Amino acid sequence: MSTEAPRGSAGWPLYEVFVRGKRGLNHVHVGSLHAADERMALTSARDLYTRRNEGVSIWVVRSDAITASTPDEKDPFFSPSGDKVYRHPTFYAIPDDVPHI
Amino acid sequence: MTVTDGAGGPDGATALAAHFDATIAHDQRIEPRDWMPDGYRATLVRQIAQHAHSEIIGMQPEGEWITKAPSLRRKAILFAKVQDEAGHGLYLYSAAETLGIDRSELTERLLAGRQKYSSIFNYPTLSFADVGVIGWFVDGAAICNQVPLCRSSYGPYARSMVRICKEESFHQRQGYELLLTMMRGTEQQRAQVQDAVDRWWWPSLMMFGPPDDDSPNSAQSMAWKIKRHSNDELRQRFVDMTVPQAERLGVTLPDPELRWNEERGHHDFGTPDFSELMRVIKGDGPCNAQRMERRTKAHQDGAWVREAAAAHAAKNRGEEGSAA
Numbered sequence: 054m055s056t057e058a059p060r061g062s063a064g065w066p067l068y069e070v071f072v073r074g075k076r077g078l079n080h081v082h083v084g085s086l087h088a089a090d091e092r093m094a095l096t097s098a099r100d101l102y103t104r105r106n107e108g109v110s111i112w113v114v115r116s117d118a119i120t121a122s123t124p125d126e127k128d129p130f131f132s133p134s135g136d137k138v139y140r141h142p143t144f145y146a147i148p149d150d151v152p153h154i
Numbered sequence: 155m156t157v158t159d160g161a162g163g164p165d166g167a168t169a170l171a172a173h174f175d176a177t178i179a180h181d182q183r184i185e186p187r188d189w190m191p192d193g194y195r196a197t198l199v200r201q202i203a204q205h206a207h208s209e210i211i212g213m214q215p216e217g218e219w220i221t222k223a224p225s226l227r228r229k230a231i232l233f234a235k236v237q238d239e240a241g242h243g244l245y246l247y248s249a250a251e252t253l254g255i256d257r258s259e260l261t262e263r264l265l266a267g268r269q270k271y272s273s274i275f276n277y278p279t280l281s282f283a284d285v286g287v288i289g290w291f292v293d294g295a296a297i298c299n300q301v302p303l304c305r306s307s308y309g310p311y312a313r314s315m316v317r318i319c320k321e322e323s324f325h326q327r328q329g330y331e332l333l334l335t336m337m338r339g340t341e342q343q344r345a346q347v348q349d350a351v352d353r354w355w356w357p358s359l360m361m362f363g364p365p366d367d368d369s370p371n372s373a374q375s376m377a378w379k380i381k382r383h384s385n386d387e388l389r390q391r392f393v394d395m396t397v398p399q400a401e402r403l404g405v406t407l408p409d410p411e412l413r414w415n416e417e418r419g420h421h422d423f424g425t426p427d428f429s430e431l432m433r434v435i436k437g438d439g440p441c442n443a444q445r446m447e448r449r450t451k452a453h454q455d456g457a458w459v460r461e462a463a464a465a466h467a468a469k470n471r472g473e474e475g476s477a478a
Contacts, residue, residue: 064464065460065464067251084245084248084249084310084313084314085248085251085252086248087257089463089464089466090466090467090470090471093463093467100241101241101244101245104234104237104238104241105321123187124185124186124187124188
């Protein structure tokens with residue numbers, strides 16, 4: 054997604070499109086499109102991103118309504134989870150003869 | 155949203171460049187808000203825009219045959235294919251926009267002649283067999299070009315290519331099936347197929363671009379992993395792929411130098427007339443003027459629709475004054 058929602062010459066804002074591929078799956082970001090309003094964005098998203106039954110549900114959201122973290126992997130924003138190996142099951146040694154764990 | 159670039163002076167800039175280089179070296183993807191060199195961004199905008207424009211202009215040569223298709227089945231198939239081309243253009247404009255450029259700006263650059271589209275779409279579609287040969291050759295060549303782009307270093311471009319490649323497979327197969335059907339028809343139909351093959355073979359080979367020793371941007375694009383294979387490698391791959399398909403179909407590819415080279419394990423083939431490629435790229439192909447005129451007219455004719463939709467949306471938001 055872009056950093057802001059640019060408006061084309063006709064003043065149509067940018068929308069990000071999320072599609073649920075089938076029941077049981079999350080909506081996944083698939084791309085963006087310009088539309089005059091939400092309803093048009095949904096209709097265009099259907100025509101553009103689900104021509105071959107790729108989806109059972111679509112979300113559209115204006116790009117400028119999204120707040121995002123910075124892209125830098127070294128960002129301290131993610132450091133709280135960086136040093137907590139004990140949050141992972143592999144941190145714990147269990148003898149091989151213990152079943153079902 | 156606000157982005158802090160974290161570039162605190164020259165040291166910061168060097169660190170960002172090193173991080174970019176390491177990401178490329180580790181075969182990881184560059185994503186939209188990552189720092190990237192200006193040249194990388196400019197190369198991507200140029201390449202993705204040219205690719206998007208090609209998809210949109212590419213609707214025209216086949217679109218001409220929608221009303222003239224010989225059966226409802228062929229008409230429906232051709233409709234779906236041309237609609238896919240529009241979709242491919244839009245996936246690609248969407249990818250280009252993540253680089254910070256608006257798609258209306260890209261359209262303006264195309265209409266002003268400042269950006270190009272693939273030379274192949276400047277050739278005319280003279281018979282219905284051309285629809286089949288375009289699917290077989292042009293979409294086949296596009297698949298050769300595009301499958302490696304699914305691993306391109308720029309994430310949004312690579313992801314667009316994955317969607318596109320899935321759909322191109324339908325394009326190529328419908329074309330080949332159309333030709334198989336015509337080859338089972340009358341003598342005249344077989345002659346039409348051979349004629350279309352004769353006209354489209356060399357322009358299709360030119361789609362891979364100039365030879366490697368005359369392709370100035372290729373080395374940098376490959377270093378950045380935007381491109382994964384050279385023009386000549388891809389051209390060879392296309393020839394090797396197509397020769398057995400031509401034999402099965404029962405047509406002759408119009409190249410007297412074409413033969414299997416046991417030693418190389420590839421087909422030898424003649425050199426396309428690259429001076430023709432340059433002429434067509436510079437605007438002097440059979441249909442350049444017609445394609446641009448049609449694209450410009452479609453853009454102008456659609457202006458009132460774009461304005462009306464914007465006014466309708468503003469009205470629904472209760473901003474009637476701002477719709478003017």
